[in-house]
Amino acid sequence: MRRAVAGxxxxxxxxTLTFVLVEAAPGSPADLIAGERPLSPEVxxxxxxxxxxxxPPLSRYAAWLxxxxxxxLGWSISRGRPVTAVLSAALPPTLLLSGLALSIQLGLGLAxxxxxxxxxxxxxxxxxxxxxxxxxxIPTFWLALMAILALSYRVPLFPPSSSRSIxxxxxxxxxxxxxxxxxxxxxxxxxxVGAAAAFARYVRAGLLxxxxxxxxxxxxxRGASSRALVTRHALRATLPPMVTLAGVxxxxxxxxxxxxxxxxxxxxxxxxxxxxxxxxxxxxxxxxVLVGTALVVVGSLAADLGLAWADPRARGAVAEAx
Amino acid sequence: xxxKAAALAAAIAIASACGRGEPGATxxxxxxxxxxxxxxxxxxxxxxxxxxxxxxxxxxNLLRRMYLRLGQEQGxxxxxxxxxxxxxxxxxxxxxxxxxxxxxxRDAVWSDGTPVRASDVVFTWxxxxxxxxxxxxxxxxxxxxxxxxxxxxxxxxxFDRAYPEMLADAIEGGILPExxxxxxxxxxxxxxxxxxxxxxxxxxxxxxxxxxxxxxxxRNPRYFExxxxxxxxxxxxxxxxxxxxxxxxxxxxxxxxxxVPPADAKxxxxxxxxxxxxxxxxxxxxxGWNAARPPLDDPEVRRALTLAIDRQxxxxxxxxxxxxxxxxxxLSSWWPADATLAPWPYDPKEAERILAAKGYxxxxxxxxxxxxxxxxxxxxxxxxxxxxxxxxxxxxxxxxTVEMRALREASAAGKYDAYIGGWRFSGxxxxxxxxxxxxxPPGGNNVxxxxxxxxxxxxxxxxxxxxxxxxxxxxxxxxxxxxxDQPYTFLYEAxxxxxxxxxxxxxxxxVPADPLARLxxxxxxR
Numbered sequence: 001m002r003r004a005v006a007g008x009x010x011x012x013x014x015x016t017l018t019f020v021l022v023e024a025a026p027g028s029p030a031d032l033i034a035g036e037r038p039l040s041p042e043v044x045x046x047x048x049x050x051x052x053x054x055x056p057p058l059s060r061y062a063a064w065l066x067x068x069x070x071x072x073l074g075w076s077i078s079r080g081r082p083v084t085a086v087l088s089a090a091l092p093p094t095l096l097l098s099g100l101a102l103s104i105q106l107g108l109g110l111a112x113x114x115x116x117x118x119x120x121x122x123x124x125x126x127x128x129x130x131x132x133x134x135x136x137x138i139p140t141f142w143l144a145l146m147a148i149l150a151l152s153y154r155v156p157l158f159p160p161s162s163s164r165s166i167x168x169x170x171x172x173x174x175x176x177x178x179x180x181x182x183x184x185x186x187x188x189x190x191x192x193v194g195a196a197a198a199f200a201r202y203v204r205a206g207l208l209x210x211x212x213x214x215x216x217x218x219x220x221x222r223g224a225s226s227r228a229l230v231t232r233h234a235l236r237a238t239l240p241p242m243v244t245l246a247g248v249x250x251x252x253x254x255x256x257x258x259x260x261x262x263x264x265x266x267x268x269x270x271x272x273x274x275x276x277x278x279x280x281x282x283x284x285x286x287x288x289v290l291v292g293t294a295l296v297v298v299g300s301l302a303a304d305l306g307l308a309w310a311d312p313r314a315r316g317a318v319a320e321a322x
Numbered sequence: 323x324x325x326k327a328a329a330l331a332a333a334i335a336i337a338s339a340c341g342r343g344e345p346g347a348t349x350x351x352x353x354x355x356x357x358x359x360x361x362x363x364x365x366x367x368x369x370x371x372x373x374x375x376x377x378x379x380x381x382x383n384l385l386r387r388m389y390l391r392l393g394q395e396q397g398x399x400x401x402x403x404x405x406x407x408x409x410x411x412x413x414x415x416x417x418x419x420x421x422x423x424x425x426x427x428r429d430a431v432w433s434d435g436t437p438v439r440a441s442d443v444v445f446t447w448x449x450x451x452x453x454x455x456x457x458x459x460x461x462x463x464x465x466x467x468x469x470x471x472x473x474x475x476x477x478x479x480x481f482d483r484a485y486p487e488m489l490a491d492a493i494e495g496g497i498l499p500e501x502x503x504x505x506x507x508x509x510x511x512x513x514x515x516x517x518x519x520x521x522x523x524x525x526x527x528x529x530x531x532x533x534x535x536x537x538x539x540x541r542n543p544r545y546f547e548x549x550x551x552x553x554x555x556x557x558x559x560x561x562x563x564x565x566x567x568x569x570x571x572x573x574x575x576x577x578x579x580x581x582v583p584p585a586d587a588k589x590x591x592x593x594x595x596x597x598x599x600x601x602x603x604x605x606x607x608x609x610g611w612n613a614a615r616p617p618l619d620d621p622e623v624r625r626a627l628t629l630a631i632d633r634q635x636x637x638x639x640x641x642x643x644x645x646x647x648x649x650x651x652x653l654s655s656w657w658p659a660d661a662t663l664a665p666w667p668y669d670p671k672e673a674e675r676i677l678a679a680k681g682y683x684x685x686x687x688x689x690x691x692x693x694x695x696x697x698x699x700x701x702x703x704x705x706x707x708x709x710x711x712x713x714x715x716x717x718x719x720x721x722x723t724v725e726m727r728a729l730r731e732a733s734a735a736g737k738y739d740a741y742i743g744g745w746r747f748s749g750x751x752x753x754x755x756x757x758x759x760x761x762x763p764p765g766g767n768n769v770x771x772x773x774x775x776x777x778x779x780x781x782x783x784x785x786x787x788x789x790x791x792x793x794x795x796x797x798x799x800x801x802x803x804x805x806x807d808q809p810y811t812f813l814y815e816a817x818x819x820x821x822x823x824x825x826x827x828x829x830x831x832x833v834p835a836d837p838l839a840r841l842x843x844x845x846x847x848r
Contacts, residue, residue, distance in 0.1 A: 025727070026725075026727045026728045026730070026731035026732075031726070031727050031730055033377040033458060034458070036605065036743070036744045036745055036746045037458065037745070037746050038745060038751075038752050038755045038756055038767040039458055039767075040461065040752070040755060040767075041765040041766065043456065043458055043460065043461070046453055046456035047456045047458070049456070050454060050455070050456045050512045051512060075513045077369075077512075078369055079367075079369060079533055080368075080369050080370030080371070080372075080375065080376075080515065080516065080517070081515050081517075081533065082515070085515070086533065089532070089533050089534070090533075090534065093535075145565060145566075148566055148569055149569065152569070152573070153569050153572065153573050156573065159575075160566055160569060160570050160573070160575065161559060161561045161566055161567075161570065162535055162536060162559060162561070163535060164535075164536075166359065166361065166536075166538075166557050166559075167359075169530065262562045262563050263563045263565075263566055264561070264563075264566070265535065265559065265560060265561030265562065265563070265566065266535075267532060267533065267534035267535035267560075268534075271534060271562070272534065275534075280727070
């Protein structure tokens with residue numbers, strides 16, 4: 001209950017701050033409509049009135065909050081649809097892309113870290129370290145463009161854009177699911193591989209620390225193999241921070257990745273939020289912030305619960321947490 | 323010749339330019355094949371599926387193929403106002419007094435089988451002029467007093483006076499089906515999801531819309547022209563990254579891209595099978611000098627600045643030759659342009675002499691901050707180029723890039739020295755709004771605060787012109803005045819480029835501002 005109240009207060013504060021910032025920024029949606037056409041002041045005034053922008057900001061904000069409390073997040077001027085429809089269209093592609101990217105990040109990162117530790121300071125450890133650092137250093141947009149050039153153009157293995165094939169509406173569900181995975185593979189790999197490199201170093205550090213702990217040394221004294229030491233003992237000890245990391249990754253998972261979504265034409269939440277800010281589409285901006293804030297709260301709660309599951313010592317602390 | 327007679331003569335001249343009969347689409351090529359789907363790459367998505375609510379040019383270009391106008395504008399705007407080929411109307415004529423224009427509708431049906439009626443045209447005019455709908459193009463209907471159905475297939479437009487663009491103004495805007503759009507009150511049009519409307523009159527209908535990703539159009543089986551369109555459908559793939567789209571064009575995943583940057587033109591056109599089609603874009607870019615800030619209030623200083631800017635070098639180096647130096651606000655491809663008016667030459671010595679006479683030189687340099695909108699790479703580069711060029715005559719330019727709306731707000735408030743901007747035409751240019759002294763801030767679009775009684779008088783004379791030849795003379799007077807006063811340095815008219823892949827055939831771009839005007843004549847080679 002205390003968490004719910006704290007979450008609601010956090011959401012209210014973030015939303016209000018967002019609204020104030022968007023309102024303080026210069027321009028209005030009428031500017032977007034005008035573009036570089038000379039619109040008369042009368043037409044601008046009519047457009048403002050048509051979208052209710054002639055009302056005081058406080059009144060508009062209060063109306064949006066009241067609507068949001070009833071489940072009505074308002075109207076998107078820039079997308080010509082209710083905000084709930086806009087959100088529900090952008091969320092599934094983002095979840096697919098981010099989920100896949102996170103799987104690659106965790107799976108590949110873990111594998112790299114384990115290989116690092118099993119053969120420390122060996123050729124593989126050095127090569128993987130250099131490779132990982134290089135991947136983490138490459139700007140995402142460049143990696144994305146190179147991936148398209150190499151794997152969509154030179155060797156056309158993956159589609160270069162979009163979340164589905166043209167005309168896929170009539171396909172059986174299973175085929176559509178495979179088609180979606182095929183389309184998500186390249187952008188998810190670009191997102192996940194870069195993050196895996198950083199994640200691998202994080203896990204590697206945890207594993208090395210755990211390998212120096214007494215319980216691991218005791219296992220080694222009992223004759224456990226190097227592989228068993230890492231996979232059965234040290235890895236388990238690094239689980240709590242990994243669970244915390246996964247929990248706090250939840251908001252990022254849903255807020256999407258702007259760069260990858262732009263380059264791959266992926267219709268997700270990152271582009272939605274960015275386009276809404278550019279278009280001064282306040283209801284969409286507020287709705288994306290609301291979703292993000294809710295996920296921060298849910299993510300931190302999930303992380304705490306996960307931590308309690310992974311580390312019995314943390315259970316009391318979680319129970320006492322506000 | 324009386325005003326009425328002149329109007330009549332003008333009307334007859336324009337009407338006879340198109341005549342009655344069949345649409346002005348390109349003739350059917352012998353080898354044209356039916357079927358297939360054209361894939362178009364676009365960097366922006368549509369925003370609304372109603373022309374009177376949509377704010378995006380790309381969406382309106384598609385909507386024009388779904389909701390037909392009464393006539394199709396032709397690309398012959400160089401010597402006279404555009405002529406129109408019959409489209410939803412099969413013929414039209416002016417009354418003897420030249421004030422009533424009557425259209426006869428062709429025997430067409432909406433895609434749901436309902437006949438297209440005169441009442442649909444009347445309903446559309448009500449929507450176009452509704453304050454609640456607030457259509458930005460509503461100014462084209464200002465001189466139309468009434469639109470009424472003469473019978474089920476004839477509709478009359480009554481004007482308050484004769485003027486050159488009567489036909490164009492009457493035709494502007496797609497006709498909507500009243501039995502579908504009339505179900506939604508005008509007050510709710512801007513908060514209604516029109517993607518489900520589904521009923522149109524054009525060659526294509528909206529099949530599906532995945533916002534931010536894909537628009538699918540399908541052939542309208544009830545389109546009045548039986549052998550068109552050739553295509554079964556069109557898919558517009560929305561990818562904000564132009565580099566990705568160009569790669570898809572090269573790999574054959576995309577057939578057509580509108581708005582290719584000139585910098586990429588050479589690379590794309592060198593690829594076998596890829597064709598580049600440059601077309602006139604109804605737009606010019608300019609440097610606006612803030613006349614409220616001395617010495618920029620002095621026309622001679624502004625002229626000196628224009629003389630010191632090598633605009634041909636800008637066209638050659640930054641537009642890669644796809645454009646031409648502007649002589650004024652009247653586009654060279656547009657009938658009001660005065661062919662005898664040449665742009666000011668590049669003459670840095672004369673510029674230096676004028677500035678020295680005004681007290682500016684090495685010891686007392688003129689310092690100007692020049693703003694432009696972030697994200698427009700051409701303008702950002704132009705600002706740097708101008709900085710280099712003006713430095714040669716002792717003018718210190720500081721380029722400053724700001725977000726588009728911040729620029730608009732700064733310019734509207736007069737908080738700037740100079741800015742690089744552009745104006746896009748929509749049928750005609752509102753010269754009064756841009757250069758009239760009554761349109762100076764606050765509120766108006768004359769943000770450079772230019773004021774000239776002579777220009778005001780000439781603009782008023784243009785407003786009173788009843789035929790296009792008189793209007794052309796008035797336009798020439800304004801152009802010469804602005805040429806002398808240089809409230810702007812008119813930079814260039816940039817061409818826009820369409821890139822076409824090897825599958826798409828029959829692509830013709832001959833109507834300014836409407837690259838998809840001949841969409842129904844495109845076919846896919848298989």
